[in-house]
Amino acid sequence: MAKPFKPSVALTDNDVTDETVYRQRRQLLKSMGFIGASALLSSSAKADWFWEDDDKKAQVLKPLSFSQSPGLSTTEKQTPFKKASTYNNFYEFGMDKGDPADHAGELVTDPWTLKIDGLVEKPLTLDADALTSMFPLEERIYRLRCVEAWSMVIPWIGFELASLLKKAKPLSSARYVAFQTLYDPSQMPGQKNRFVGGGIDYPYVEGLRIDEAMHPLTLMTVGMYGKTLPTQNGAPIRLVTPWKYGFKSIKSIVRISLTDKQPPTTWNRLAPNEYGFYANVNPAVAHPRWSQASERRITTGGLLSQDRIPTQPFNGYEEVASLYTGMDLRKWY
Amino acid sequence: MVLTRRLLKKPVPLSGKQIIAAKTLIHLAIWLHIATLFYLGVTDNLGADPVKALLHTTGTWAVNLLLVTLLVSPLAKWIPFPALVRFRRLLGIYSFVYACVHFLTYCAFEIQFDWSLIISEIAKRPYITVGFSALILLLLLTATSPNRIRRRLGPRWQSLHNSIYLIGILALLHFTWSQKTLFGDSLFYWGILFILLLIRRDKLIKLARPARKLP
Numbered sequence: 001m002a003k004p005f006k007p008s009v010a011l012t013d014n015d016v017t018d019e020t021v022y023r024q025r026r027q028l029l030k031s032m033g034f035i036g037a038s039a040l041l042s043s044s045a046k047a048d049w050f051w052e053d054d055d056k057k058a059q060v061l062k063p064l065s066f067s068q069s070p071g072l073s074t075t076e077k078q079t080p081f082k083k084a085s086t087y088n089n090f091y092e093f094g095m096d097k098g099d100p101a102d103h104a105g106e107l108v109t110d111p112w113t114l115k116i117d118g119l120v121e122k123p124l125t126l127d128a129d130a131l132t133s134m135f136p137l138e139e140r141i142y143r144l145r146c147v148e149a150w151s152m153v154i155p156w157i158g159f160e161l162a163s164l165l166k167k168a169k170p171l172s173s174a175r176y177v178a179f180q181t182l183y184d185p186s187q188m189p190g191q192k193n194r195f196v197g198g199g200i201d202y203p204y205v206e207g208l209r210i211d212e213a214m215h216p217l218t219l220m221t222v223g224m225y226g227k228t229l230p231t232q233n234g235a236p237i238r239l240v241t242p243w244k245y246g247f248k249s250i251k252s253i254v255r256i257s258l259t260d261k262q263p264p265t266t267w268n269r270l271a272p273n274e275y276g277f278y279a280n281v282n283p284a285v286a287h288p289r290w291s292q293a294s295e296r297r298i299t300t301g302g303l304l305s306q307d308r309i310p311t312q313p314f315n316g317y318e319e320v321a322s323l324y325t326g327m328d329l330r331k332w333y
Numbered sequence: 334m335v336l337t338r339r340l341l342k343k344p345v346p347l348s349g350k351q352i353i354a355a356k357t358l359i360h361l362a363i364w365l366h367i368a369t370l371f372y373l374g375v376t377d378n379l380g381a382d383p384v385k386a387l388l389h390t391t392g393t394w395a396v397n398l399l400l401v402t403l404l405v406s407p408l409a410k411w412i413p414f415p416a417l418v419r420f421r422r423l424l425g426i427y428s429f430v431y432a433c434v435h436f437l438t439y440c441a442f443e444i445q446f447d448w449s450l451i452i453s454e455i456a457k458r459p460y461i462t463v464g465f466s467a468l469i470l471l472l473l474l475t476a477t478s479p480n481r482i483r484r485r486l487g488p489r490w491q492s493l494h495n496s497i498y499l500i501g502i503l504a505l506l507h508f509t510w511s512q513k514t515l516f517g518d519s520l521f522y523w524g525i526l527f528i529l530l531l532i533r534r535d536k537l538i539k540l541a542r543p544a545r546k547l548p
Contacts, residue, residue: 079381082381083381083382084381086380086381087380087381087382091514095512095513095514095517097380097381097382097385098380148513150382150385194516195516195520197516198513198514198516198517199514199515199516200514270514286457289458289459289460289510289511290454290458291450291453291454291458293450294447294450296382296384296443298381298382300377301377302374302375302376302377302378302379302383303371303374303375303377303379303383303384303387303442304375306383306384306442306445308444308445308447
């Protein structure tokens with residue numbers, strides 16, 4: 001068992017999700033069943049294999065309005081939406097890369113509550129609408145490098161975490177930012193059964209140093225490919241830190257806490273010799289079980305058009321290098 | 334029901350022709366499976382990452398067939414169906430075939446024929462070292478599987494082929510080690526291998542004994 005983490009800010013009864021809210025979620029889920037089923041009938045021209053779940057709900061992804069930010073976007077060939085939305089690591093829904101797309105569809109993302117608390121002057125609570133309306137949205141086409149040595153190019157839509165944190169006014173004592181994914185075993189089978197969820201201690205938690213969190217590349221992401229996020233990609237709001245391995249980009253966030261000490265992070269807790277707190281993409285530091293020197297880029301095409309490319313330090317985002325001057329990146333992997 | 338009762342009562346003989354027909358079916362089914370996998374992979378119908386899908390499927394089937402091969406002889410003792418043993422070599426060889434396709438997929442599509450990387454990965458990464466060792470042992474068993482060679486090797490053949498138990502352990506170690514967490518499908522496979530080895534505990538204890546006498 002992992003050591004219990006004692007945050008600097010203690011939770012009270014007020015922080016517990018009210019039962020009425022909880023029940024409403026289920027009610028909403030039930031009432032959406034009808035719409036979901038009819039959407040499935042009309043939109044899926046191509047029939048699924050007959051042994052697949054019949055009750056798979058079609059997700060309604062809403063178009064978002066956003067500006068482009070060419071300066072921070074790559075022009076590399078993008079991964080098709082179909083691939084980026086069916087090949088996910090989201091162990092709350094199963095360990096196979098196809099599991100999240102198969103099982104996350106029923107996750108209720110509206111209503112949603114995102115809390116920003118801890119060492120801040122103004123704790124904030126954002127509801128589902130605020131996530132997409134509180135800040136102007138921009139599109140950032142980022143490379144995503146998974147620690148498993150594959151990568152994608154994805155057009156994310158979101159706002160800088162820095163804007164959100166500035167609104168909450170971090171205290172000068174705040175040195176780290178801790179993130180937490182939703183914990184709801186009734187909706188997330190992996191949290192109920194360790195054979196589904198890979199034996200991870202849930203909720204999934206991640207963390208950044210405050211200067212990393214304030215970096216303009218760090219994106220609070222609410223959409224991709226022009227629309228809201230599919231649940232398997234971390235709806236309604238997730239983090240994207242493109243210079244770090246994908247597992248740092250925590251999905252379906254419910255809480256962001258500013259703290260004065262380094263928060264625990266899920267994969268680091270599970271295998272500290274394999275996954276560090278920083279987890280910056282670094283071709284020079286191999287994962288103990290495989291090389292990180294190169295990666296397979298997943299775009300279009302089948303087996304014969306697979307591309308293996310060299311991995312870049314910081315995943316090609318050299319502008320973050322100054323955050324780590326003087327640090328031995330072999331030690332702080 | 335009738336069939337089960339019959340199976341349990343008297344031996345079911347299979348004619349030579351029936352055995353050839355059944356073996357032909359197994360050959361066809363397996364090669365069709367492999368061809369379909371590659372066809373789907375090349376046409377980009379094997380999910381987002383066809384390489385990973387191919388690696389996982391061929392690896393899983395190598396292990397599946399290995400476990401089925403280990404099930405043949407105990408099963409042939411319990412049910413009066415002695416002809417079953419005549420399928421054991423075929424199943425074992427196909428376990429090797431899948432393992433080969435698995436390794437070649439890794440070389441060709443995962444590493445893309447970067448030979449120095451392939452060699453360094455085999456040497457440096459324990460889970461790949463272990464998987465590669467299992468493959469080499471399977472190659473040895475396959476190479477010595479023809480009756481002619483079996484007769485020539487005499488009693489040494491059996492001691493060589495006892496390494497199948499070690500191969501089972503190496504293959505599952507490779508499987509478990511390749512996953513990010515322990516609680517995966519591989520636990521289920523360990524359970525089955527454990528039962529298959531438990532059935533043979535007397536033989537395995539005997540095998541282990543001479544080794545213990547060594548200084």
